[in-house]
Amino acid sequence: MNDLDLIRRYEPVLRFTRGEQFFPIRATDYLRRCSLWLQRPGEEPRELVTEGHLSPATLGDDRPAGFGSVQYLKFIDPLNIAELAAYRLRTGFERRSEDEVFHPGPGRLARVGYTARFIDAIFSLTLLARGRVPGDTAAAAALVCRQMDAEPAYHARVLKQEGWIILQYWVFFPFNNWRSGFFGANDHEADWEMLCIYLADRPNAEPQPEWVAYASHEFEGDELRRRWDDPELHKEQGTHPVVYTGAGSHAAYFQPGEYMTEIELAFLSPLARLAEFAQRIGRNLTRLAQGQMPRSQANHVRVNTFRVPFIDYARGDGQAIGPGQPRPWGAPEPLTPTPDWVKGYRGLWGLFVRDQFAGENAPAGPMYNRDGSVRRAWFDPLGWAGLDKVAPQASADEAVAVRTAELETETEALRRSIQANSQRLHTLGIEQQAMYGRAHMRHIYLEHGRQIQSLSQDLATQRGRLTENRALLESLGRYAARLGAGERAPAQAHLAHPHRPIDPQELTIGRVAELWSAMSIGLMMMLFVGLVLFARQALFVGAAGLVVLLTLIEAGARRRLRSLLHGLTIVLAVLSGLVLLYEFFWPLVEVGLVLAGAYIMWENIRELANRR
Template sequence: MPDDLTLLRQYEPVIRYNRGELFYPCSVEDFVAGSALFRRTDDEPEELAARGSLTLDRLAELGRVHVGDIIYLQQVDGPLTRKEYKAWRKRPDRVKFKTSSRFAAVGLLSRFVDAIMRLTLLLRGRVPGGYAAAAHNAYMNTPTKDDCHYYGHVTRDGGYLVLQYWYFYSMNDWRSNFGGVNDHESDWEQVTIFLTDDEEQKPAWVAFSSHDEVGDDLRRRWDDPDIEFVDGTHPVVYAGAGSHSGAYLKGEYLITAGVPLPDWLDSVRRAFLRILPWHEDDDSGAIGIPYIDYKRGDGVAVGPGQDKPWHPVLVTDDTPWVRDYRGLWGLDTHDVFGGERAPAGVRYERKGTVRQSWGQPVAWAGLDKEAPTDEWARGDLEAARKYLTQKLADTDLELAERREALRAARAAERAQGISPQDPTPRAEELAEEVEEVRRRQMVVRQQLEGVELGLDPRPLPVEPVHAHLRHRAEPIKQDENIRGRLLRLWSAASASILLAALGMLLLFDTTGLLWPIVWIAFAMLVIEAILRRRLASLLMALLVVGLIWLGLWAAWSLFTGNLRVGFGIVLLLAAIWMAVQTAREGIRSR
């Protein structure tokens, strides 16, 4: 059997970055050596180790001493000055990055909320402007900046041999340089490959760390055509610009940062969105703020046979800096949402608990329900058959006992002349118990039949490669015609136009605001619908809203005693309904 390092090298991923990427996987040893360590206090942060005094062993030692404290590393003292920042932007080695319109793919509500959330950055703890540039200068001054490292972790879990590749970046500059959700000093990303834990050690699944996917959606089967390979064993990862999260297909991905709402308000929002003609673009479970994660793969590639090779480092649960340092790997901004705070290390969450992806990778990727091989599945089926057979026998015995009791109760009723149409409470109770046991008996029988079918000599069916996916992440499609360009222009400006219009109304007219606001909103919806080719759908949605309003008006009129108006509206709605039905019948008869 090959050793852990040999296995890791055999399946090393290839990571393809965007042209214009500033940070690549680097050495944690170099990062720590150039960082200071601080402890958060109620006042000013307390420096625990000065910059230049830290090693990985010293970091582990201080981590043991300060368990329970909030401690964090910091590589740079602060952001660049305006003059330094201008000089940094003009660096000859800095490639200009071309962004896309993130708003063209989403509705007006998301743009409005985005404008508000951008303002909250002024109140939240955040990475200051120019900090990413300072971090880039520090990164470029690192002697080993051209060496790309990964930290390999090999474990066994649930019949799988798990190969994990952890990558450390000294900065996530998604917001400041690529228009993304957030910035934070340092970034950990990973690729996990699941081999069968048997003599063959065949690759079965692969999972990339991602922003929007969890559980089943994280992983792909090894034979998935979405996965690109180099030399047959090295899966290709398309890394996000600044965010460094992974994707299977190259392109630009719409990421929705959800704003959590109270349940009642979210229910109202969902009901309203159902009547909008483009609700499928906006409804992500919360009000979504759209961002683009660029994963074009047109820049530097790292991995076997690429621009830069990997420098692997093996780590385990017993590696001191992995085990003992629970602090943050970068600036602690105190951001209440967490997006601008640095992450903890490979083993821990920020609150000090063990990451599920580290400690329980099979559960993290939703693989507890997937047997690694058909042979393993048959073993599970044999065990299930034995268990269900015994359970069915126990249920049959229980049914016989309950049925005997029920029949005895019925016989006693007959002896007393009690009609079966009017049973005693005890007989009713026994009858319900018999029905409950029969329901359980039927469930067990159905389960046992399924198990028996799975044990058929024929091979188990091979499911489609995407059968397990609830949501298959795909890059957005760009519309390059005139309408597409107008949509992107409108998308970029619409939220500002709406806010400006509301501001002008408040400044110059303090009375009668309702109808101007309604007409402004209506005009913007019409423009949006035309650009999205959804005008007919919008008109239908408005018709539905109008009918609902008429129904509510009718109910209110009847409730308040205005019978003439109430019945008049009811007759009008009935006439509309009959006209619709007549039209449908006419269309069907053609």
Template sequence: MSAKTDLELLRAYEPVLMFTRGELFFPTDVEAYVRCCSLWLDLPEGGEREVVPAGELTLDRLARADAEWPGYRQHLRFVQESSLRAEARRFRRRERPVIPKSGRLAAVGVLGRIVDVLMRLSLLIRGAVPGGVAAAAATRYRDRIDTGTTATYYGRVVREGGYVVLQYWFFYAMNDWRSVYGGVNDHEADWEKVTVYLVEEENGEYRPVWVGASSHEYLGDDLRRRWDDPELHRDGNHPIIYVGAGSHSHQMLPGDYLIQVDPAFLRGVLRAWRRFTARFLPSSSRLRGIGVPFVDYARGDGVRVGPGGERTWTPVLIDDTTPWVRGYRGLWGRNTRDWFDGERAPSGPRYERDGTVRRSWADPLWWVGLHKVPPTPEDTRASLQAHLDDLDARIAEADAKIEEERAALRRLAAAEMVLSRHASAKARAKEYRARIAELERSLAARYRERTHLVDEREMHRAALANGDVLEPPPQAHLRSPHLPYASGRQHTTRFLHVWAAMSTPLLLTALGVVMVVLRGSLALLAAVGVVVLFAAFDALARRRFLTFLIGSAFLALALGVVGAVIAAFLINWRITVLVPMTLAVVSLLYLNVRDLLRR
């Protein structure tokens, strides 16, 4: 298909990006960005060396960087040290709208706020973007790159697995999530993408079926929404995506999104607690994991980019043969050598930071879990029919195995019958009986499997014969969709904000005083008391005191039962064993008598 046709497809379904009021960076032209950058080499001994100063670099030379400096990893630098302070001062003198933050510390408990402290402290030993870079980048972007009326996307069209994949890549000069919006990280350069998945009808027309949007490091089914999903906002054929302030991550619904973690060692406890709160305290919380106080403000109340917006799209076609896409494997911004990678600039759309091909570029269906999803209901029916053919073959194979094993079983049974009549062959007969029992178990298992296969086959045949709609509901594939915890228009109490800001330092100070002043078991009891007291105040401030009381009661009950059992065992272990045995005997006697009377 011609490049013009690919461009027409991209224009027909290009997304609308809704930014939060106060956003400083918008999707931009990489050529203008590269002209503002210097090119640096990462030296083997750990240093770096500038090889092309700012103002002299072009996309053509960037594409030849590997050939010009073989054996070296390269990175760009957008903000230059010589102009950093002046550009940062100019930014701070500007007036700009400040978004009303929903109180990130107030959104989580004490544990989440402790994680926040640890994350901030880790920046002291990790590689981090220096102070002032985000402010200087905003000035540099506004003065040298931003047109004020347009935005650029880099479009790529891939045909794979029955889908026509439209990738829209967006480049931002800076991710200023940490320094401006209290988020996780800052880094120069930022690549994000939205992908629209089409199917081609028999008449040659195209029909959109799925939309995927990048959001931090998430991947899989939860990243995509079906075209008819009521929670996928659209303007005609243009999906509307809400962009996180500073982070530029994508969300399907407007609002404030709390970053959450789900530690593996606590997963079972968290799952049980969610089930309990969902049943008995349905309004207590919408959070699914342990909240970490970093918020994505994706409110959509700012600039609209795309059809019907203040900024219009400038599309640029790219593919595997585009020189700068294929040729440059280095970082698109400052290399801070952060071992967490959070503050390191990303590589381009085709590559990961280590220079390997990005999997979402090479395999856009895997990225959103679409390999398992047939493009159309007709393809689903064809796949189901192919599965039926497999079932027929497996059932026929099972029938043959059953006949074979049954014949073998009967041969063994006949032989065992004869051997059991002779005293001298008793041992041999016993071996045969063991083999017979084993073969009977195998035959029974094979019969069970065949029964399941036949039952499944009948279900599939009925679905095909009845013309059932072989398409699940629009949100059936979602397991843990990222949903906003707040709308951005809610009001929280001043006490909550003050408590959220002061509680963690006060808690750590109180625990420190306890450890210094008290000794032994008294110090341990005092520390537990301090933690419980702070947890109670935190629950009260967040209007979840009832949840705290119920949770505390269950915890106290569980600890009491465990303590009572241990104490009883230490006093007299016989009583500890006899009590549950007596209860078991009474229960069994009651059940047996009840069954006897019912006859």
């Protein structure tokens, strides 16, 4: 089976959310609509290639620009007022099918507390100051994409590494409207997404699919992949993995649903790390480690207080592209060997808006990061998905046999070394005992003591390694037996913190709670200004009262007044205990010492009384 046959046999199915406006197209179709620009530090952008004159053959041309410069493509210009009005009027009168209408879920802010809402407010305010994609750009992009009416297509490459055949599918979207279309974190021109299918390379048989990995935002490692037989990996016709694509963000997920995604602000990174550490310690102390906690808590989405929460809608209830779907894929665009337009162009594939957080800047191409360095997923697809430590199942028997033979050789060498060192240690001990008490041999006696101590430590280390090797050999033997019987580890044994959709029970949030969560931070800011203006002399008391009032309203909106009162009771009890401890510290210490002394006397006398 040649590379193209493999690519077509396992090509994915993409399922979108209702309301999605941008779908995968060939990057070459996009290029023909773009112009190429250069941004030098401290200068105005300069157009290098005008729209209509850019092609895959010229994109990779060498264009030295100097340090700090950014080359970028520009897909469209924002609509002017007349064009925008005409577009809104036309789309407003169009009869849209149900799979084109997006209905947001319960408010994301209702799922988090005050601190996360406050940080979200800061993030929203930063959009006014930092670079961002103009508001009408998404509408203009949607209009241009309608005019293009391009065939759905993907780009693919095939590579072999360490016993694996890796099918890498790159999907290109002309625009990302997560912020303007689905209340997400950012908008940007162009969007490259990727998934990998890992097949065991079997010399005398067809390649066998074993793992699938989906790119999702900036994640990497074990959490990105699922085993081919994992029930959470949905497949069409048995060979085409289903990708549930985030609305507007185009991140890839294994299950349909709504996903909580967090954006970290750079200046809050230390606090976010501290919050993660505290959560981890709390889980360990309560013994609710992974695999031991109740399922309801294991599926609960933990939100970091110091990150900005967003919802990624990957419901899969909209259009679908791929085998067996209403819109099949066109012919794939090969990336093997690497085309010049991929390896020669390190710039951005869309508008560069000078966003300090980089979220609104367009991404680079499939081969590069925004800074021009090569993506790990490109040069190390095994390590990117945490598979560099995993052998293909087809060669696992051989790998176990090889490692067993190596370990047996090492164990035998250890055994012989231990025997020799043990004999040497006995000899040193006999010699040292023979020298005991002879004054003229004091230095030799002491030197023997140092040698004995060093050799004894080495011998203990060797015996420890021998014990570990024997235990490992036993484990390898049992593992080989399981492999021979066709047994495998659980499909999700490699997952520590799988990214799963929000539990539907967590989505049952009342309208009052949603409305309050949307208003609370703004109202808090206005009330605080009112305190400063009209009650400055009682600012501290007023602020404390404001916090209490807002906490009560929050609990009432969430129907958690009873939980709040219970928590307050515990807090007040602890505070009362601390006050009593502070006020009566020394009397309590004295009473404690007297009681401890009496207990010790009692135990000692009881021991004497029973001695017969």
